[in-house]
Amino acid sequence: MDSAQYAELFLTESREHVSAMNHALLALEQAGDAGGVVAGDQVSAIFRAVHTVKGMSATMGYTAIADLSHQLESLLDRVRRGALQVSPQLMDLLFRSADTLEAAVEEAVQGRDAPPGTASLLDALRTFSRTSGGMTAIPAPTTGSVWSVEVPDGDGVGIRVRLVRDTPLRGVRAYLVVEAARRLGTVTAISPSIGQLQAEQFGDDFALRLVTDDVEGALAMLRSAGDVADAVLAESAPEMFDLLALEHAGPGLVPGGGSAGPRVQHHVRIDLRRLDALMNLIGELVITRGRLVQLAMAADDVALTETVAQASRLVGDLQDEIMQSRMVPVGQVFDRFPRLVRDVARTLEKQVAFTIEGTDIELDRSMLDEIGDPVMHLIRNALDHGVESPAVRVAAGKPPQGRLTLSAFRDRSAVVVRVEDDGRGIDRARVIARARERGLIHGNGADLTDDDVVKLITRAGFSTAERVTDISGRGVGLDVVVAGVRSLGGSVDVRSTPGRGTSVTMRLPLTLAIQRSLLARVGGETYALPLTHVSETVELTPETLQAVKGREVLVLREDVLPVLRLRELVGLPRSAQADPEQVVVLETADRRAALIVDDLTTQLEIVVKQFDGVRGGSTLFGGATILGDGAPALILDVSSLL
Amino acid sequence: MLICDDAIFMRTMVGDILQQAGFEIVGEAETGVQAVEKYKQLRPDLVTMDIVMPDMGGIDAVREITKFDPGAKVLMCSAMGQQALVIEAIQAGAKDFVVKPFQPSRVLEAVQRVLG
Structure with missing residues (x-):
């Protein structure tokens, strides 16, 4: 299986789990020694997070993370069982582990080795476990191609079973094989005992006595119980390890199996680059829409105008949906x-x-x-x-x-x-x-x-x-x-x-690429004012404009706002025309000002094009955009004005 | 097939393995409680069940599902070192198990065994 396609998913989810781990650690630290139930919940939450990261990283082949989370999990398990007390030293170690785990996740996805300090942390985790009570050693399994156990005495036929070498959780597998035998007849004896089997205290093979009518059928069933290398009658001569026996458990899948029930799936994960591409496309579409609307208006054809209006609405809806899908x-x-x-x-x-x-x-x-x-x-x-x-x-x-x-x-x-x-x-x-x-x-x-x-x-x-x-x-x-x-x-x-x-x-x-903006005209040029920083617009009347301490101010209801003139800002003489000018009330997080412009044309979605490399030049504009008629317009950087 | 795991990563991976083999995923569950609910609602041919999940763990979920449908086919998904829990799950009614990290062939073999 190609692991690369899962790397992104692994990264996203591991980050979430490390974040959850940090949260639980903080809560655990606050709960302190008197935590009781709270502390127990938090330890479980940390354990779950670490456990999930372990499973994912092992699957991805990120062994360093898997090792680290495994050690961490062992330690947490002891805390969970009450064998280890929550102490400041333990908290420090756990916080350090969370940091290293986080770094290791990022590195692994980039194809790099575990961050420096991982090895010393692993040592620290092991030492901590040892000095605080010791770990139970799991006996190494004995392996070999000869039968290692005697067939126990009892009624029925003696059957020897050998598991495939390196069977995962072989204790459980052995238990399942015995369970399967019990369904086929009466098991009268097992060697080693069922308890020892469960505890993985056996080599590769074990033996049992089974009372059954169909010995061959029983053997066949046991061979297909999973991870069984061989199952033979004890009376037959010992056989060599037979790889062919594996094929008994081989797949023979039936395609199209499964029920015909409804497909229930509410979420799909999408590559962010795909969403970015969609965003760029809709940006271009929005520009084209502007052009189309202008052309349709000039053509003066009712059917065309209506169709364009509808297409225009649909583009708007599409844009909303795409924007919404990018919101987090x-x-x-x-x-x-x-x-x-x-x-x-x-x-x-x-x-x-x-x-x-x-x-x-x-x-x-x-x-x-x-x-x-x-x-x-x-x-x-x-x-x-x-x-x-x-x-x-x-x-x-x-x-x-x-x-x-x-x-x-x-x-x-x-x-x-x-x-x-x-x-x-x-x-x-x-x-x-x-x-x-x-x-x-x-x-x-x-x-x-x-x-x-x-x-x-x-x-x-x-x-x-x-x-x-x-x-x-x-x-x-x-x-x-x-x-x-x-x-x-x-x-x-x-x-x-x-x-x-x-x-x-x-x-x-709300987003970087597309901004709803107000278009203002001054001296034949169009400027875009992002709505993020527009509070309202009013028509300029002489009585609202006053002078305070030699500076022009605009009185708007209760507020007195400083006045800026776009004409002056862009270096044009004051307008001599008699037409009423328009006022745009601009606001940043805490400041407001009135900007006087010749005229306001429309509100429009504009696609922001950042300036490249004109640093140190005019700070008046934050970027540029292309309007529907193909003409460029500068985007006013409101925060530089106030 | 109903896939129960609290990690989307694991659900996706198991789902992909099963789908590529031609099985249909009818649902996913993130918690034990959801697993039981979805089982009752969807009646899948097979359930893959993670052991460690929030809300209600996988073992309790197996117990509930088997109580509801004694013929339910549940495949436990476990990690190394969870032998005691897996045995508990089998005693609760699970039919077989696979161990993480998942190898597609192992998962499919186990599925095949459980479906019998």
């Missing part, structure tokens, strides 16, 4: 964070209560793969720079245990992900000092608002860590996170109150 709950990525928080908090000697909310919120698979790292960095940053050590917290009048919350929720055509802590907040003085050092600002920064200070952190080239720590070091500061999220068409907002905490909010489109 964020929990799939969030699931690994409790373990991360535990490890990081432990290293930093901080106490943290970690909460996750909205794990069932769905995102496009490609988007989800991309946000894992940014969220991880935010969590590490929060633990490293945000949450204080217990002593500092108590001194500041806070409870010693910090709070860290990761939440996700849906907001119209966007998904919002937030990381929030109740730590010390962003240190204004340090940020300003660092910004000056980096040449991002000049002067003492006294005129900067708190908001401006927070924005500095997200500027490229800024990093708050004074030393590169193991935790959030490696040069991944908030500026890098922000750049990453923006390249996905999302935005990041940071809010911080000194002494009270920090929250970082990401607003993300």
